[in-house]
Amino acid sequence: MDGPSPPQPPLPAPFTHTHPAPxxxxxxxxxxxxxxxxxxxxxxxxxxxxxxxxxxxxxxxxxxxxxxxxxxxxxxxxxxxxxxxxxxxxxxxxxxxxxxxxxxxxxWVEGKTVREVLVAGAKRRKEGRDDEDGWEEGVTALMGKIGRAVGRMHEVGVVHGDLTTSNIMLGPLAAPQQNGVTTNGEHMEQVGEGLGGEIVLIDFGLAGQSLQDEDKAVDLYVLERAFGSTHPEAEEGFQEVLKVYEESYKGAKVVLKRLEDVRMRGRKRSLLG
Amino acid sequence: MAALQTLHLAHLPPDLAVHVALYTDVRNASFLRDQLLQGNPDFEYALVDASVILSTTHALAAVFRAANDHLKGRLKSRNVHSEIVFSLGANNNIAQSLRTFGITPTTTNLLAIKLSTDPSITSSTISEHLSASIQGIQVEFNDAKLAGLNNIAKIRKLYKLGGVGEEGSKGKRRRKDGTVESSGLVDGTAAKDAERERRELEVAILGLMALRGAV
Known part of the structure; x- marks a missing residue:
């Protein structure tokens, strides 16, 4: 969000009355x-x-x-x-x-995006402040949870359409909802930069309901590319996502097979759009 | 004895107050219902059968939607109060929603809601009129009281949410931790589970109300 932000349209009623303003x-x-x-x-x-x-x-x-x-x-x-x-x-x-x-x-979803968590983690390691043993294990466990969440979503016939690490949230560890929310939108610094917590998938603006393996494979492909480009250190961990995904529902194996095709040619099969 | 509660819902204009009163042991439901059917202007309330209301949020979400539609001039039913009852429903059928969520001749637990759509409608005028009209015991409008009056199984059935929060129906297996809960009533679980179940049910209902049939 750098640079001059374009003027934002004012919120419509009823939010014109909201105090404090959103x-x-x-x-x-x-x-x-x-x-x-x-x-x-x-x-x-x-x-x-x-x-x-x-x-x-x-x-x-x-x-x-x-x-x-x-x-x-x-x-x-x-x-x-x-x-x-x-x-x-x-x-x-x-x-x-x-x-x-x-x-x-x-x-409201508590926590941070997986992207924020991984970027912060990578930065700390670079600065040599990584005294936390178990970061690697934590990342692997996180990948597993992502694989399970995505698998569950695909199992019910929903494809996300924009599955990036920014659209996957990692909740705080012991997650009693409601607590400690800053209504003014400040990002709360969590105590203990944990990798625990529940995975929540967000931003279904491009999502749809599909039973096609192709669409599901593209979801995984997009996620894989997101890891590859912004979190190279976590790229190998992506194998864990796929491993858990594979076990998470019945049709997963076919989708992974399809993913290999998608990798070869890119995400647009129809060459449209 | 509890009194009429006046609430201000977030985002709504401050002068559009929401007045709520909850009653048990109502004895004149069929008289009240007749007033609504006859369109008696003195009885312009949302009269809701409290046994199908899960929580305060459930009821107030319907008020919020009806008020928003009222402010934007796109009510689909006769007035904002019937619209509140309509907004509780999960489909676009007004008559059906009024029948399901509105007062029936046999209603004993009653939730009366009125909006201050006009400056002449104040807490005291409503309070006076309600206590003269409703023969019942007024109790406080809160989650605990509603929980004692409502029928969760009936609510699940109305919204076709057999499995949500507890699992069952076509949703089959799936408790992440592997424990299989037999579908239906498992009331022996910890209070935390019950609370989680209630929250899941509530959010599922709010979603269905918001979509209102656009599924």
């Missing part, structure tokens, strides 16, 4: 992610706001926004019902008021 956490091409709270200030939540795009035809814009919000919510609700670890949907407004776009509120 804090912007991150911004993508389609949506803005805020930290705010649900019905009471003691119930933190994430607010994903999809502003309308002024350059789009208004009717098309409305339909796209509506479709994307509902599709993401649908996938999250399905995952949550089936026991895949994802943030639950608390409320949404896919209609907007015609001018301001739509939004969705999700459960």
């Amino acid at each position: 804090t912007l956490l991150t911004q993508g091409a389609e949506a803005l992610l805020y930290c705010t709270y649900f019905l009471t200030p003691s119930h933190p939540c994430a607010l994903k706001y999809r502003p309308s795009k002024p350059y789009r035809n208004p009717i098309l814009d409305k339909r796209l926004t509506r479709h994307r919000i509902l599709s993401e919510a649908r996938t999250l609700v399905k995952c949550r019902r089936e026991g895949v670890s994802v943030p639950g949907v608390l409320a949404l407004d896919a209609e907007g008021d015609g001018v301001s776009g739509g939004w969705m509120m999700m459960e």
Whole structure:
């Protein structure tokens, strides 16, 4: 998030009344992610706001926004019902008021992204401050948990569509939810930079429901590339992801077979788009 | 005796207060229901059967949705109060939601909700009218009281959430730790498990209410 940030569209009603105002956490091409709270200030939540795009035809814009919000919510609700670890949907407004776009509120997820955890870990090792024995083992265990989470998601017929280390969260170790949340969006420094905690998959904006091995293999391929490019030291650990993935559900072996094909040719089979 | 509670939900305009009263042992449910059916303007409340309400969050999430739709001028039912009952449902069928979640002639546990959509509607006017109209015992509106009045099995059935939080139905096996819980009621588990189960059920319900049939 460096450089001059483009002006952010103001939040639509009802969030114009919200006090304190939601804090912007991150911004993508389609949506803005805020930290705010649900019905009471003691119930933190994430607010994903999809502003309308002024350059789009208004009717098309409305339909796209509506479709994307509902599709993401649908996938999250399905995952949550089936026991895949994802943030639950608390409320949404896919209609907007015609001018301001739509939004969705999700459960707040404690912890850090796997990317943050691995980058911080690599930095500490570089600085030679790595006196923690068990970092390697910790990473391996983490990889296993990722493999299991992704396997579970694929088992219920959901593909993520953008499975990177930034879209996998690692919760704090003993995870009583609700506690210690900073509603102002500050990143809390955790005591003891642990690798424990529960894996939560986030950002289902590009997700869909698919039973095709190809789509699942592409998920794994994208994740593998994400590890390869940002965490070269953890690249070999990716084998552990695949190992646990393979054991996690019945169709996994076929998907791994398919992954070999995808590696050979890249993720776009159809050569479209 | 507990009194009418006035709440302010986050994000809603401060003057749009939410007034809530919970009753047990209601004796005149069919009279109250008739007032709603006749469209008696004095009885413009969301009268909800408390036995199908899981928690305060469950009820208030429906209020939040109805209030938001009210503010944006896109109510689908007659008024914001019927919209609250409609918003509890997991599909787009208004009549069905009113029948399922609204007051029935045999309702004994009743949740009455009213929004201050007009400055003349205040806590005291509502309180006065409710105590004159509802024959029942008023109790505090909180999670513990609701938990004593609701019927979890019925709630699961209404939202078709047989397995959530406890497993069973088509979800088959899957407890990560390997313990197989026989589907249905396992009440001997620790309080922590019960709490986790309740939380899972709540979040699943909120998701279904938010989607409202767009599954």
